[in-house]
Amino acid sequence: MTKQLYPIKFKPILKDKIWGGEKLKTLLHKDSKLSNVGESWEISDVEGDTSIVINGDLKGQSLKQLLETYKAELLGERHYKVFGNKFPLLIKFIDAKEDLSIQLHPNDELAAKRHNSFGKTEMWYVMQADEDANLIVGFNQEMTPETYLKHLNDKTLTEILNFDKVKTGDTYFIEVGRVHAIGAGVMLAEIQQTSDITYRVYDWDRVDDQGNERELHNDLAIDAFDFDMPDNFRVDYQKTENTSNQMVSCPYFTTSMLHVTESILKLNTKDSFFIYICVEGEALIETELASEFIKQGETVLIPAAIKTYKITSSNAKLLEVYV
Known part of the structure; x- marks a missing residue:
């Protein structure tokens, strides 16, 4: 007989990142000996990074095991028919001590064809931002592939990107095909499809401890861009209490x-x-x-x-x- 279900908490999966900082440890009290904690994966069914239950009778079981045991009881009938034993969302907290790479994500069709993965539609909720901290979302002008590639090759990409100064509570919807980056000094919650597919197009000429630059994905990225997107990425919402x-x-x-x-x-x-x-x-x-x-x-x-x-x-x- 299976155990009855209840509100489930998972052990955070903490990720060391070249751009990560201390806020996930100091502000959100994540327990880690890592020096540059960039991400805390709160609920994950990404291959190799499956969440483990830390409370109640199911403590020690993985999210994958829960899906195999409880199926529609966990996901819902219609979702289980679509996703089977695959959890559809990835929940993260992110702390950017330095700017993240300028990047975008492929849609479902491209991601399935190239990576056997879901696409990566996501949203951000800013939990804390240092003074003058920015997010990069979209372009600051109408864009064509030709103009974009010229600026990319001339290393003047930042001239055409849209920088938004942010504060706590600001919310952004990042559709597939939209260029974006989290700026230094921003800590946020991210809700996204279960996917770890990111196309980096520029990484600020950064190098790691060994002097190596991180891999860029410009050949893959050019087909993933949607240059005709409207600037509808800022999210306004009501703030009525208790609803x-x-x-x-x-x-x-x-x-x-x-x-x-x-x-x-x-x-x-x-x-x-x-x-x-x-x-x-x-x-x-x-x-x-x-x-x-x-x-x-x-x-x-x-x-x-x-x-x-x-x-x-x-x-x-x-x-x-x-x-």
Whole structure:
């Protein structure tokens, strides 16, 4: 007999990055001896980086094992028909001490053909930003492949990129084919398709300890660009307390801001799992079987089989995600 499902927490998978810093350890209290922690993978089904449960009766089991055991109870009926034993989302916290590479991601079709992978549509929620910190999203003018390639080859790419100064709470939707980069001094939460496919087009001429530059993917990237995208990447959303304020809704995920200041009852009518990412404060999530605290920098998965639960806090901001 399988154990009954409850709100599940996973062990963060911490990634050392050339551009990473200390904020995931100092601000989000991630436990790591790595010196440049760039990413904390909170829920992952990426091959070789599968999340492991750290709470309750299922402690020690991998996300892959949960999917094989619980199937639609975990994902929802319609999602299990589409994804099978593959979790469709990857949840991360990212700390950029230095600028990330300028990059973009392929769509589902290209990613499947070239890498046997999903594409990588994603969104960002800025949790903290140093003064004058920027994100790079899109171009600052209408763009053609010819103009882009000229600037790439002349090493003047930054002249045509759009730099946005950011602050806590700013939200961006990064569709496949859009050039982007997280700037130095930004810590954010990222919600994305389960994919680790990134095409780097410029890396600021950086070298590692051995003097090597990181690999660029310009031959692959040129076919992945969508040069005709409108500048619709900034996300405006309502900020009504104790209700789900939709931020982004796309075929791959829907994310809302839930600012909890009391006790609210949630009814899952979506035939989907829900994920809660705590970006501020702390909250208590209660189901019939179990209760789980979630505090800033933590993530909880609510299996699809759980239809009612209560969230209580005096002041917490949660990103609420489902498919």
